[in-house]
Amino acid sequence: MKLDVRDASFRYPTGVLALDGVSLMIGSGEAVALIGENGAGKTTLAKLLNGLLRPTAGSVLLDERDTRQHTPAQLSRFVGFVFQNPDDQLFARTVREEVAFGPRNQRLADAEVQARVDRALDEVELRAAADRHPYDLTSPERKLVALAAALAMQTPALILDEPTIGQDASGVARLGALVDRLHAEGRTLITITHDLDFCLEHFERVVVLAGGKILADGPGTDVLRRVDLLQQAQVEPPELVQLALGLGWDTMVRTPEGFADAWAEQRGAAERTRQDDHRAGRPAGRPQPED
Numbered sequence: 001m002k003l004d005v006r007d008a009s010f011r012y013p014t015g016v017l018a019l020d021g022v023s024l025m026i027g028s029g030e031a032v033a034l035i036g037e038n039g040a041g042k043t044t045l046a047k048l049l050n051g052l053l054r055p056t057a058g059s060v061l062l063d064e065r066d067t068r069q070h071t072p073a074q075l076s077r078f079v080g081f082v083f084q085n086p087d088d089q090l091f092a093r094t095v096r097e098e099v100a101f102g103p104r105n106q107r108l109a110d111a112e113v114q115a116r117v118d119r120a121l122d123e124v125e126l127r128a129a130a131d132r133h134p135y136d137l138t139s140p141e142r143k144l145v146a147l148a149a150a151l152a153m154q155t156p157a158l159i160l161d162e163p164t165i166g167q168d169a170s171g172v173a174r175l176g177a178l179v180d181r182l183h184a185e186g187r188t189l190i191t192i193t194h195d196l197d198f199c200l201e202h203f204e205r206v207v208v209l210a211g212g213k214i215l216a217d218g219p220g221t222d223v224l225r226r227v228d229l230l231q232q233a234q235v236e237p238p239e240l241v242q243l244a245l246g247l248g249w250d251t252m253v254r255t256p257e258g259f260a261d262a263w264a265e266q267r268g269a270a271e272r273t274r275q276d277d278h279r280a281g282r283p284a285g286r287p288q289p290e291d
């Protein structure tokens, strides 16, 4: 699913101009992270992308559908949305009912609804909680219920607003693996996140918002190493980027494994130079005379 934002602005009824002439084209199957300081307009942009809000100027097209010509209910079949705060989203009395709501609304056969619910609950590892009340779960678990509800809709595009907040390290790793799998399946994925380590590792493209405008848009490995730009957007570079910059590397790695490989390669190269110097009878680590 292609998402095309054309010179869109959004002004809340209070008068706040939350988005100011934003143009953004997200191709089918892309994984894009929206980053930026609090109040930058990230959530407003996400709500424009799934038709919960319509632009007050400009337009938003989902494939060729103009969001102004469709209801949010119609568009919810195409773009799933997991809210920042799950309590804005959950309303059913059991986890199973919550996750079944969307597929049932799509008028799928009962067996298909149940199969989707089981699969979605497996994906977030909450099958054992299927018959519990969502409010008996912890807040991070409720967020996973909201995620499962979105997964069960099997929409071609999915927006996750701050998915890692409140999750422990294993929860974040599980979310990362899920994002990678959905991406490999060809879904269009958009996340809003303050967790730039997560963003670098799992989202190839990064869009930086500030004051309702796009400040930068490009590969995460480029955008997330622009320290001045990130400072302007009030976000800290990811830890891997800080390490790589501190070591003077000019290529960026996206994962701890990538970092370890690059590090091993550098050490190997240094060792080979040392051995060559040794064979040539040059003293190790000393500059050679000019002649």
Ligand SMILES: Nc1ncnc2c1ncn2[C@@H]1O[C@H](COP(=O)(O)OP(=O)(O)OP(=O)(O)O)[C@@H](O)[C@H]1O
Binding pocket: 012, 013, 014, 016, 017, 018, 036, 037, 038, 039, 040, 041, 042, 043, 044, 045
């Ligand atoms: N329902 C609303 N009514 C009025 N103003 C709003 C509303 N929601 C957001 N705003 C304002 O619009 C601007 C953009 O808010 P938005 O929630 O899109 O930012 P954000 O980048 O998602 O921030 P955060 O990181 O805090 O979630 C802010 O100035 C905010 O105060």
Ligand SMILES: [Mg+2]
Binding pocket: 042, 043, 044, 084, 192
């Ligand atoms: Mg927000």
